[in-house]
Amino acid sequence: MCLRPVKVVEMSTQLKIFVAGDVEGNFDQLFSRIKNIQKKSGNFDLLLCVGDFFGTNFMAWESYVKGEKKVPIATLILGPNKFEHTDYYKDNKDGGDLCDNVTYLGKKGTYNGSSGLTIAYLSGTESSEGKSGEINFSQQDVTSLLLPVATDTKFQGVDILITSQWPKGVDRYGIPVGELDTKNVGSSLVSQLAINLRPRYHFCGMENVFYERQPYRNHKVLAEKERHVTRFIGLAKLSNTQKKKYLYAFSITPLSSIDQSELTKQTPDVTECPFNMEESKPRQEKESDAQFFYDMTPREEKGKKRQRDKDGGPDRKQIKHKEPTGPCWFCLGSPEVEKHLVVSVGIHTYLALAKGGLVDDHILILPIGHHQSTTSAPSEVIDEINRYKTALKKFFKQIGKSVVFFERNYKTQHLQIQ
Template sequence: MAAAPLRVLACGDVEGRLEAIFGRVRAIQAKSGRFDMLLCVGNFFGSTCEAEWAEYRTGAKKAPIPTFVLGANSPDTLSYFPDVSGCELAENITYLAPHFRGVDILLTSPWPRDVGTFANSAGEIDTKKCGSKLVSDLAASLKPRYHFAALEKAYYERLPYRNHMVLQETPQHVTRFIALADVGNTSKKKYLYAFSIVPMSSMDPAELVKQPQDVTENPYRKLRKEAPKSKAPLSAEEEPACQFFFDLNKHQGKKRPSDGKERGDSQPKQAKKPPQPTGPCWFCLASPEVEKHLVVSIGTHCYLALAKGGLSPDHVLILPIGHYQSVVDLSSEVLEEVTKYKAALKEFFRSKGKRYVLFERNYRSQHLQLQVIPVPLDLCTSEDIKEAFITQAQEQQIELLEIPEHSDIAQVAQPGTPYFYVELDTGEKLFHRIRGRFPLQFGREVLASEALLAQPQRADWRQCAAQRPEEAAQARSFRGAFEPFDFSLRA
């Protein structure tokens, strides 16, 4: 049996004329039968309706049907709303706080473009090429708790992703994307998905925004950030239609030219060059100031070098070949190679019975240096390392916060923002936004402390400098040991 439809009345500005609106509602109900609710938009209260409102607030009078009103539109009526998050103002009169939290379930036929960014593999499906950017924008705006899609004849359950910027925005619920295969497929790919869900409107807010351990960054945030500011929002004419009812292109069935000629472009776009240093740089690989005898590996966009005056003979730096100040300034190609070097170093050090600690100080420095220091596995756990950093930070009144494992530091710090950052090879991360003075040797001091490497005399690199022949010998030794793990030699 079909549910009976709700009978709803909607009205415009009441402006405090409570008897007028409720009298009219009573007359309508006497003639046409009972209505389920009254929705009031605009100004419900007037600037001078205290006496009339007091009768409803105290219960002397009652609204004839459940009435829902919106908040103040001017300072004159703010006093009528005791709770900005919404509440019952009087019997049968409820203030709605129209704060959009998202939707529970989103259904789209196409996949969203780039849904696999920051996430587990989608198998044979290339998420950078399949699906629709329009759907990506829709998912980014609606923030569904579940998003189901199809058309690619594949099953893919993506790791959940967050819908807020860590440390910069109020925590929100996560989104789970599930793509389902076609019914009855011969490969026995999953095409039916069963789940239960409590509507977000019925959930405790704290429970709703809990972040699972495997949560990742939002796959669409980078796309929105990189969208040209001068360009109008993406329209259906900017991508080929994938279903007939989406096809708003004038030339149906024809692919858009990709050489730029249709737009009158005469030259292909040139890759953006990294910023140039304002003076001599000790770390730009092309610079004459670079101590090349310390270099142990050179990739396409990055290189690896022993640290001068390192905490240990295998203390290394990951450095961009071009001039970049911090990780948040890196292009996607450079960042991808940084990730490769981190993976190679993790495997290398683990083969030696060690774990690495990586830190970056984007403060009073002009070229990115990712310091990578190995620590014996049997000396301390990852929890010991985090505790040592946090304890020393507290002693120096430094707020060092833990950020989620799958977070992207570019979502925590904007370009040009001074910061200190720690990352363990387990993926655990600590972050401090520098707002004043910051101890330049803080990272080394923590690692050299009695709690970790117990070599406090090596906290200052200038006290650890060796002669050039010794440095060159250490570099040759490291280069030879690292060679089986060096991806740049297999390119």
């Protein structure tokens, strides 16, 4: 990743950080609010700003540039999303101090604090023409940011990722945003960045919505080593009149300083990763489709799957899933699961032997996430269940057996195909 010298702020191991949504030139409002909070709660270490930092009133900014007004906290901002804001950056196009205590990070890269805190950033919005520009980023920008990650065998992730644009489909498997159609909002390149950088926190702006998603996993359960979760937060604009949250405060211990067992602790409400892992790999690094017993993805189905992912997710209406009411034997992340019975783990589903089966070959196909029945499960879960069925039919046909599949019609918190 790009490393660029910026003003280093001395920080303690436990960091207190603000993140603000689109400021849009309302500097006095923002900094006054921060001053008041710091009077009550003590000083914070850093302010991060996503979305449009500048507005149309140049004089409001000029008073800070001239030193007539002071910025009360070390502040890191992203680049412009609109052409009318590019003049504010004209003397620091590659990043640098715009005034005392306000630093423009640059187009893309990683900020490394003296405490070990790592902040990855990507400025602008995805180019509709695939070309990088003053206010746009392209696949090439994202790939260059990810290349060092691909060669670093010790890479765990970053502490924070800030982008102005949302990742596409971020609420898949989570609570729906409601105010936004996330299939048609956001950037698939930002999704690609998020899944490969594995941030502990990901902040975005621009959509004038406050949305705090349930944490999502950065690993395949049982198939990969357990990793930390990611928390996604979308922030509203300062100017919103509906009292939507535009300022987020939190504490964080950097990856480099935190105990591994504490870092990888999974929360009870953790979900699957909302982004498609295969489609989100940098294009030159994509591998062939996952194998179970056979190649389980027919050629025509691969095309359909790619189209669904391109369109932003499942064809079915997104459903808000109920959280389990108690311990679930079928959750791969649950301490109750009997892992010695697991045969194969896919992206959305897994195969396991039945405990006390009706016959010797009694097998279960189960979703990794909580879905109560096939009628409520998203299409990618159903597709993978069907691929498991196809593979099992082929396997048992070779040994002279036939397969009967059934789903019991009774209320359960975790569906099972037997």
